[in-house]
Amino acid sequence: MDDRDPGAEDAALQRRPFNKWLIIALVVAVLAGVVLASTLLDNRWSGGGEKSDSASEAKGPEMEKWCAAQASYDAMKRELFRRAAQVRGDDEAAYARLADFALLRVNGPVARGIDDRLHSVSCSGTAVLSLPPGVAVAGGRRSLSGDVDYTIEPAADGTGNVVRLGNADAIVIPLATLSRVAAPTPAPAQTDNAVTDEQPVGTPDASQSPGQPQPVPQQASPSFNCANARTRGEIAVCNDSGLAALDRQMAAQYNAAVSEADASRRRLLERTRTRFLSYRDRCATNECVANTYxxxxxxxxxIAADRWRG
Known part of the structure; x- marks a missing residue:
């Protein structure tokens, strides 16, 4: 005899379909939630990535220009002289003054990498440092060169970019041996545009008062009309026969280069001429003007030989 309750079996049979469909509904709901969450995450990360990539692409070329910017070269020059003064152990103030009269260019500047997080760019190239008149390093050299690595990033105080130098010992070490050399007696300008060194750096030129036009000596005959001299650089050239000779030499070389250049080099010569004039007219001394020329x-x-990379 079977003791099972027929009523209980009927109730169980009625509940089984209900439990099965409930489980199926729950599984479908969970799967739908997972798919929806995954889609939202994919869209969010994809959108953010596209935005980041777009910002990096826009920022990259602009930051690469920092490697060849004149402001970067000026900052590198000051840092080279500062390090040389540290190696020497003294004359830090004198080295800082000399840095203002030296000229630095970098041949073949290349951007090696960009750090979007730090907004910095790593560069490399061959730095060429031309020393001011009246000074030389051990061995009598007036020019130093070497391959350098440098990183450019915004200053913490927002005043512009700062330059951090890497392997610069090829310039810094000999620069620490800097000393004055006897300045030759100035000679009158020659028809072949011979150039002589100016007086030692740091010795003021009594005839040159920045911003104050002085009578123009008859022997000072640059490539331009001194009657129209207005800027500080023009006035300095018109008051110094040595600077006038440099100006004539530079003008003759410029005109010859332009006449032989193709369209792209001609544009480059004209563009760099504007930068040169701006730099010259900011000079406060004749030494600075001479070095700029x-x-x-x-x-x-x-540029004429197609080896300019500045």
Whole structure:
């Protein structure tokens, strides 16, 4: 005899379909939630990535320009002289003054990497440092060069970019041996545009008062009309026969280079000429003006020979 209750079996049979469909519904709901959450996450991360990539692409080329910017070169020059003074152990103030009169260019500057997080760019190239008149390193050298690595990033105080130098010992070590050399007696300008060194750096030129036009000596005959001299650089050139000779030499070289250049080099010569004039007219001394002319003469030669990378 079967003791099972027929009523209980009927109730169980009625509950089984209900439990099965409930389980199926719950599983479907969970799966739907997982799919929805996954889709939202994918969209969020994909959108953020596209935005980040777009920002990096826009920022990258602009930061690469820092490697070849004149402001970067000026900061590198000051850092080289500061390190040389540290190696020497003294004359830090004198080295800082000399840095203002030196010229620095970097041949073949290349951006090695960009750090979006730090907003910095790592660069490398061959730095060429031309010393001011009246000074030289051990061995009598007036120019130093070496491969350098440098990183450019915004200053913490928001005043611009700062430059951090890597392997610069090829320039810093000899620069620490800097000493004055006897300045030759100034000679009158020659028809072949011969150039002589100016007085030692740090010795003021009594005839040059920044911003104050002085009578123009008859022997000072640059490539431009001194009657129209207005800027500080023009006035300095018109008051110094040595600077006038440099100006004539530079102008003759510039005109020859332009006449032989193709369209792209001609544009480059014109663009760098504007930068040269701006730099020259910021000079406060004749030494600075002379160095600027010498740097421009070398720059024109490099552009004409297609080896300019500044």
């Amino acid at each position: 010498r740097g421009r003469i070398q720059e024109i030669r490099d």
